[in-house]
Amino acid sequence: MEIKDNKNLYIETYGCQMNLSDSEIVGSIMAEEGYKTSDAAENADIIFINTCSIRDNAEKRIRKRLREIKKMKKANPDLKVGILGCMAERLKQQLLDEEEVVDLIVGPDAYRDLPNLIKTVESGRRAINVLLSEDETYSEIEPVRLGSNNISAFISIMRGCENFCTYCVVPFTRGKERSRDPETILNEAQDLVAKGYKEVTLLGQNVNSYTWENNGKSLSFPELIAKVAAVSPELRVRFATSHPKDISDELIKTIAKTPNICNAIHLPIQSGSNTVLKRMNRKYTREWYMDRITTIKKYIPECGLSTDIIAGFCGETEEEHKETLALMEWVGYDYAFMFKYSERPNTIAQKKFVDDVPEDVKSSRLTEIIALQQELALRSNKENIGKTFEVLVEGFSKRSDADLAGRNSQNKMLVFPKRNFKVGDYVLVKVTSCTAATLIGEAV
Ligand code: SF4
CATH class of the missing domain: 3.40.50.2300 (Response regulator)
Structure with missing residues (x-):
């Protein structure tokens, strides 16, 4: 430009x-x-x-x-x-x-x-x-890649959200859901491949509710992601953020059978308690969520799983909190974004519920959630010792310029000695040790 x-x-x-x-x-x-x-x-x-x-x-x-x-x-x-x-x-x-x-x-x-x-x-x-739009997707604008490593890029495929989770401000700040013309998405992916990019992340507030309708024909998210993956077998494809209600069998099977769609799913649970999920208006139950995880593990046994969790939502009891801990343990998440509930003005929760869990209780529940997640991540990483993964090199390790860092398909960070490898290479790395956050290995 x-x-x-x-x-x-x-x-x-x-x-x-x-x-x-x-x-x-x-x-x-x-x-x-x-x-x-x-x-x-x-x-x-x-x-x-x-x-x-x-x-x-x-x-x-x-x-x-x-x-x-x-x-x-x-x-x-x-x-x-x-x-x-x-x-x-x-x-x-x-x-x-x-x-x-x-x-x-x-x-x-x-x-x-x-x-x-x-x-x-x-x-x-x-x-x-500050006008909101019903159709703006910035579809044909070619983004300037900011702070890019020239290896990984985001492609925005849909905007807005109309799920109205009671705690969330997004439906009010980002308006209605709308999907972007698939042709412009594929053009952007092709252009990135031509420029040497090796990984794209398809983005949307509810990425898996993507649907494009034109001239009586429609394209679903599983169909779109398969098309993006077909742009080049050298291109890794990821997506974020999914809503559990839209994780279909078709999407899970598409990921399972397409080698370059990464085996990593971020599936925000928010709470493991049905009563809290109802107050949050999350539109799924604990049982539905567990069924989705069972199906993911059936078709993609090595799938990396991550989530978002809110501690201390309005009215959350100790039992409801324990249900969240039990569900975390059952899933065995590799990673989680964990926060205390923070009431936002003009949300449904602010109008309908009392933010009644005391601050110190929220804090202690969050501490328990974080401690459990540390254990789960370490347990999951230890299971990877001795295994070999294909890693896309993203840069140097934070600790030493003698080591490179990159992620495997499951979205886990691996660090290994640099030798003659460089950013953008795919390298097979055998895991020899780990921390809760990182796998450490050797190129094989
Ligand atoms: S939490 Fe996500 S799904 Fe729920 S309203 Fe906010 S953006 Fe939409």
């Missing part, structure tokens, strides 16, 4: 992978306006903060960052500051009123309007667009 001018844009991204992918779309739209993405805030003409509203903590961090940026703006009064993403959508004009350092507020469906909004800001006025 040709850059017309030489203004610097610095984008700081918080939250989920969807936000990272959106920042790449924003980078592309801004490149058309003559802004080059820079990796330092200090020499930027404009700073965008792509925000997350999922937990109160995330918003507090962003407010703190704005105070730092305020000092930068004092030193450089021409600096412009924009807030993008979920926090922009949630707070709208209020954020402009509360944060005088902010010049621009843009919601997740309004990035195409950035050229107009930037003109307003460049003329010295403040600008806002």
Whole structure:
């Protein structure tokens, strides 16, 4: 893409992978306006903060960052500051009123309007667009790859969510579900392969509810992922994030029979108790979830499994918490994102339930969940000792430049001596030892 001018844009991204992918779309739209993405805030003409509203903590961090940026703006009064993403959508004009350092507020469906909004800001006025859309998927925009290792990339395939889990702000900040034209998805995958990329992650708030309908024909997520995998046998394909209600047998069988679709499924359980799942409006039961895991293990015995868990949701009793621990043990997760419940304004839970689990109880339950997960991860990693995995090299190990690091199909990180291997190579590595977080091995 040709850059017309030489203004610097610095984008700081918080939250989920969807936000990272959106920042790449924003980078592309801004490149058309003559802004080059820079990796330092200090020499930027404009700073965008792509925000997350999922937990109160995330918003507090962003407010703190704005105070730092305020000092930068004092030193450089021409600096412009924009807030993008979920926090922009949630707070709208209020954020402009509360944060005088902010010049621009843009919601997740309004990035195409950035050229107009930037003109307003460049003329010295403040600008806002937080309109949600029913069909925006940014389908034909070629993302600028930010902070990329030139090996792995995200492809956004659907946006929005209408599941209305009671604790979640996403349906309000990201609007209705809509799927992207498969042709543009396949073009993006082909383009990445041509540029030497070896791994793509198909992204969506509910990636497996993807469905494309056109001229009486429809394409489901299992059909789409098979098409993406067929782009090149050298390309690894992953996907995130799935909703348990949409993990069909067809999808599980497609993963099982397609060698380059990775054997790793992230399936957020949130709670192991049916009564809590009901209050959360998760639309599945513990039994349904267990049946899905049984089916996954039947067709993909070596499948890596990860999850999200919330400790201390409204009304959660000790027994309900114990059901979560028991379910974790039963599944034997390899990895989990674990959090205390954080009430978000205007969610269904905030209107309907009392956030009544005391903070210290939430903390102690979370500590138990984390301790159990550590045990499960270590147990699962120990079972891998002596096995050989194909690893896609992503970079150097964090600890030593003499070692390389990469992931296997199950999404586990492996570290091994570098020898003559380089980033982007597929290497067969035999596991010799492990920690709870990493497998350690030797190339064979
Ligand atoms: S599925 Fe539930 S938790 Fe996930 S984005 Fe939608 S409402 Fe939020």
